[in-house]
Amino acid sequence: MDIVGVSPEPIHTAFAFATFGPQPFWVLMVLLPKNEITKKIMGTMDVVIFFALVHFFIVSASIMQPDSTAPLLEFNDVFDPSKDSQAAFMNMVTNYPNFVAEEWPHVLTWDLFVGRWIWLDGLKRGIFTPHSVLFTNLIGPPGLLLHWITCLVTKKGFGSNEAPFDDDVDES
Template sequence: TTAPTMVSRLLLLFFVAIGYGSVSLVGAFQPSPSVVACKSAPFQSHSSFSNQQPARACVSLDMMPITGQEADWMGHSVDDLLATSSFWMAKQYATSPEPIHTAFSVATFLPQPFWLLMILFPKAQLTKKIMGGLEIPLLCCLVHFFIVATSIGEPGATAPLAEFNNVFDPAGDPQNAFMGMVSNYPNFVAEEWSHVLTWDLFVGRWIWIDGLRREIFTAPAVLFANLIGPPGLLIHWITCTISGKEIFESSEKSEIENL
């Protein structure tokens, strides 16, 4: 294994550890023991469900007196109670009226295995078979379209469009205007996030294919295309220059000019 390849793989593993370590899927569906001891416990069918968390009108386990029915309740093992509440929360999550929340997660994690293939195994037949076509980018486009279509059907859907004028007002403050939209419109954030991730994947795939066609080392460029987008393309340009190859061959430019 060459040194650049090893460095790229180490960077990738670091990114995976940071990205996935910050997301606790177990924590999303398993409340703490203090929540299990709540009088408005998750397995009561009338408990409200907001932001994927059960109502918490309760005190912690060590503060609540254990008497009567509560003593029978506490006779169960914590593992049993957690398993029951986890099932309840998973069911509520799946049936909650927040499809955009779920689509946001899909848009975030769906592309990641395919990035791994292009970075770690760029010449593998499996990678070529899966990423050689546009099926995966188009699937990401469908997720983005779902977020847009669902957002349109909700109250106040057109409000971000009205404020978009402030973002493109050269006499104003575009950055603050955009930050205001991010703070006030969660659906707009979901749309922009899936938008960015989809185009990152599209460009990363182009870099990977260009590397295969012209035998250019693309792992760092594809990695950074995933991490921070445009710098990945700049790294590919630098790699091409170091390799003595243009990022866009003159013959290709001539073909386009003659179209």
Template sequence: MTETLFSLTFTVAAPFWALMILLPRWSWTARIISSPLIVLPVVVIYALLVIPALGDVLTAVRSPTVDGVRDLLGTSTGAAAGWAHMIAFDLFVGRWAWLDSRERRVPAPVMAPVLLLTILLGPLGLAAYLAVRPRWRRPAAAASGPQHLG
């Protein structure tokens, strides 16, 4: 079962990455990616892996040591759970960057490599987006927030 869940992890996330990278201007992409629930399938996989091993996981993360984390991730279940953890957070960060880039009108050809880097090396993709993001300012209406009449 662990192998199946490991294999499913990226499979359930890949369509969302494909929409953001390959079809960034399609109207359905914005509708789908606007929901934070796109990470839910990966979160469910993570839960299926972690909950049965919760005692071992809590022991390793409550007072983390290099050896304790290595021992946890060195198991099949630990590696699969670690993978699901990374995929869920990478997708959530990629979603945030994509939505923010749409508001700022960052060109899709700029975002595609940033999103690919986020898929492959999550924190470096986030760093890349944070580096390019200041070049594009949010439109004045979006930056000032909702307007209240009164």
């Protein structure tokens, strides 16, 4: 059905692109982490921002589809500790066709963000990261845990990601 000029096909295409499009960038970070091409391409946030925009397109296009996004009250059930959140999530997956189309790219974009952070931390501090970056691509947060373990084993400590809270920071 074509609602407001947006049919489901662009959502399906964007979903496929959001799923497979990031893979070449993962390959660069895993197999060629120190290569100048990898540094040039992944050294900025451009790739992550691009896939965030793809995700935003999917969300925007999904909103225009009838009965494709879940009502907010049902979505809230996923986060209500007094309810069966797993059953609520499964309800979303089975009853709203674009829920997965939105959620999957959401997860993949965050994984790419974290994988890039791990890769940059490894370059900056001389830590081997291909295994951690690969695990982040394949299963998400365990890749970050693997990087943390690698940092501890190599006695390099976990990478700093702290804000500089001192008197020199402009708070305006």
